[in-house]
Amino acid sequence: MAIKKKPQKRALSHASKKTVTQKTGMKFPEYDHKKIEKTIQKEWLAKNIYKTETASKKKKYYVLDMFPYPSGAGLHVGHPRGYIASDVFARMKRMQGFNVLHPMGFDSFGLPAEQYAIQTGKNPNIFTEQLIKTYKKQLESIGFSYDWSREVATHRPDYYEWTQWIFLQIYNSWYDKTKNKARPIDDLVKIFEKSGNEKVHAVCNSNSVSFSAKEWKSWSEIEQQKILMNYRLAYEGYSEVNWCPELGTVLANDEIVDSSTGPVSERGGYPVEKKSMRQWFMRITAYADRLIQDLEGLDWSSHIKEIQKNWIGKSEGSEIEFTVSTGDSLKVFTTRADTLFGVTYVVLAPEHDLVQKLKLQIKNWNEVETYLSEVKAKSEEDRVSSKEKTGVEIKGIKAINPANSEEVPVWIADYVLAGYGTGAVMAVPAHDERDFEFANKYGLPIKQVITSEDSFRSIVVVLTLKDVDLFKKQLKEKAIPFEFAVSTISKREHIQVQFKKELLKDFITLVQNQITGTNWVEIVGNKNIIVQKDSVSEDLLDDADIWFKKFSEWEPFIRGQKSLWDMLGQNQFLREFVCYQNDGILKNSAQFSGKSSVEARKVITEFVGGKLVTKYKIRDAIFARQRYWGEPIPLIHKKVEPKLEIKFSGEFRYKLLKDGVKTIEVRALDKKERKNVNVGDILKFTHVEKQESFLVQVKELWNFKNIPEIFKKGKHLFTDIYPDQEINTIEELYNRYKKVAPNYDKRIDKYGCVAWRVEKISEGPLIIPVSEKKLPLELPNVKSYAPSGTGESPLATVKAWTTAGYETNTMPGWAGSSWYFLRYMDPKNKKAFADKKALTYWKDVDMYVGGQEHATGHLLYARFWHKFLYDLGYVPTKEPFKSLRNQGLIMATDGRKMSKRWGNVINPDDIVATYGADTLRVYEMFMGPFEASQPWSTESIIGSRRFVERVWRLGEKVATQSTAKSSEGIERSIHKAIKKVTEDIHSFGFNTAISAMMICVNDIENTLQKEGEALVVREYLMLIQILAPFAPHMSDVLWKQFGQKGSIHTAPWPTHNPKKLIDQEMTIVVQVNGKVRAELRFDTGMQKELIEAHALRDEKILPWIEGKEIKRVIYVPGKLINIVC
């Protein structure tokens, strides 16, 4: 049985409340954190010292925390780390005279509250408000300088009114690529009315077709809206969700776990499947490029920037058109157009359009179909996790390489993704690992077209141990007249030599002549090539065939070299072939041979009539949750009158048979042949009775108030026509039909007739936005928070909600957090999300502090929304967060993450109670570098407590007599500390800032022990001022204790005087050949020559330089002197 060791609680010295009598007779209290913190917090509140006004002549500074999600688990000591840092920062800025905005709020919509509501049936609104209260209390006890009058919570209607408002702006916008910004959708409508969509250069759904202004105008509102939906920045669409039939609900990715039988729900372990559901999307892809571009000007950690860049995944390449033997064109996307001559096959994604289109021409359709269904049956996990590539050749179809007109086979394989690029790739197995693997598996040819141009190469020379020494010696003695590096690998008898490419020849000669019995291996990049000793020659440089030498040929040789085998056995050598993926010089590429990859990409693309294009990995963001506890999406699905779309089908001449119309004799328009078809078949025919042909053109949609019974979708109707008539509109057609319909059968034999068909009955609801005046669209009360069972949100079960036609999806968690920082600027505004004045004053966040886990979520979405608002002129800056700092996690004492599950959570309330908020703050800042993760240490925190107390007790020793003279040493320490602390807070080096203050306190204490030295009030106050951001309670109380008016937190920040930093003496380290041999003290500012003379005569130095010629003396002013001899 494990014995749990209880952490020992340290006794703290505050126990007694007696006072200490100072030299001066003034009463100095003991440090009692509970009393101090409680009193001073009350005073702050009463005097409202952290309230921030917008109208200020002072310069603004906006310090923001990522607001918390108030969860039932409450805070643990890891959460406030970022808040403490930003608070320290904000406090310093405030003391430096800035008008600091430092607010706090709550990201209060989300899953856990919903989960709780489902389980308990309690109203999540009430529950959430309670949690917020608890959180606030916890935060307040730590002593943050938040202006609570600006608090926001995303679940409150006065807040989400504006989340909904922003949504509507996004919904009513489109992205103009020409102007590279979002514009109102009304602008687009105007363009459509004027010139259709041919000139529109917009970011839109790929299924949109081109149309003219006339066509646009001819469409019904529903049709127009459907077109517009392809352009809106918030649009309706479908996507696959994780559907759990047992639970009757949609699950988020983290609610799913893998099991042996496939994915199951975390709760209950029920199977989870994919289901296509209606969703709302945000067209973040429109901003992909700007989201990358504008990262450049941001003061964020390169780490986060990198993650975002990676996530957006920009890649520049070419779109190249291959021709398929059927005549169809096949576009591929590649970043390596330079390898076009190396294409030996092309691959389509299983979902590629051409696959279905060419169905009839595919000779092995059965095989293809089997493969397609196999792929479909595979779960996404299977498809990704099994690295084994599968595919099938499409027989009967070839693709023609536009570069050299070569015919190459066409394959379908699921390693090609339908959603990226064009869903088709040109395969260059010689220079792409995936193609390489696939080609090897299916025996496809490999054609080499790029040669390495590395200026450096590595060679591993296999030597005996004895030879290694010899070899090294030769190199050391510069027996080889060129630059290289030597290293032994794994302490075995290998030597790795690096050298410039042009020196290869010389090197080979040397090895062959001087070292006997060597064999060797060449490594290019991280790929290996074996070269037999005999075959080493000049053409090693340019004969690329060696890259494809079969391993089997060399295997016996390598096995013979046991150590080499050990070294290389586990790596790429197990491969039979090697493929070279880097840029290089082209070969086997007709007129392009000899060009560099970079140049060739451009010219080859041009040569084959391709296009240079940019692609992004990022996908549009799903902006809908099938949940209750989120902002309602302010849209109404309005039912409208149905519309018919009617399609003309053809002309017929009927041959009346005795028992009625059964067959029709017809002649096709283009192929002059007769054939019999059945009634209802749709064909293109000419009128044959008089050998005349006429066309019926139908381009209109028909609106019906009430659709006649006869118009069933897909039903064929026949209208008689006379040979000499023309029918131009559906209306004419319909009228004729109506006339004929009653005695249809009787008339039909006499005349020709035209067939037409109801193609589409568009009844779909029209989506209209809720009027801005009616916002907020408040969440209705529901009887049950349980899932609706259909996968839809519980809102779908609310009758009033659905009859009003309101959208039943709610917004995702990231909606409210994508703009909250703007609301803080003017949180009570009822007319706008924030007033223009407030927005122009506060502009953007100067310092944003939070966890890096939001790199690809919140931080991306917030930037996206902000850019959108900027495009429409609602905010003055392109980017919301100028500087960003990410705190490291605080792990539990056991090294794991703090979590209820592990039972290792440390509650800040306990720490505040035992040690005080000031100590908690100092400790969390002192633990280590702010951005690094550290484990919480129950033992180490005492050090911070000691420091806080020591500063307090230093107060007893302050000389309050007006005659007291300040000590030069103490003055210097304090000014040093001011300098260091100011700089370090700026650079978020809180741990070293505290260390500097500790050094300062140690210095003062030591100095005070000397006779005649005193700590004067002014200097002591400076010390507590720089400590104030870290220990705000204690320092403010001390401030008042020493008779200062107002709060320390509104007093100006001290500045250091550079003159006071200078010591009269300096310590110079004396080195001989870089080794420290002595330390000497000189007057500050002494000349180099004098110092040098002293150093050379020093008794500690003499033995080291005796009898040696002094070659050089290096002097680093004020620091060291190095004697080289």
Add this chain to the structure above:
RNA sequence: GCCGGAGUGGCGGAAUGGUAGACGCACUCGACUCAAAAUCGAGUAUUCGCAAGGAUGUGGAGGUUCGAGUCCUCUCUCCGGCACCA
């Protein structure tokens, strides 16, 4: 696999190319105390040496430099992100 970041005492960590281990924890010894806690003082990388002092030392192997934890090359390990993105 690819892209980032990091490896320094018993622990958290500090060091514009210039005395490696600041500061803190822990530990050891001492002072105070009847005693303990708290507090204060001294010490604390490894190794040789009684000492003075010397040698070694920042994951490993090399290099550049008067001088490298820091810069360069290779390599190992750990952490984070992405993951068949052509």
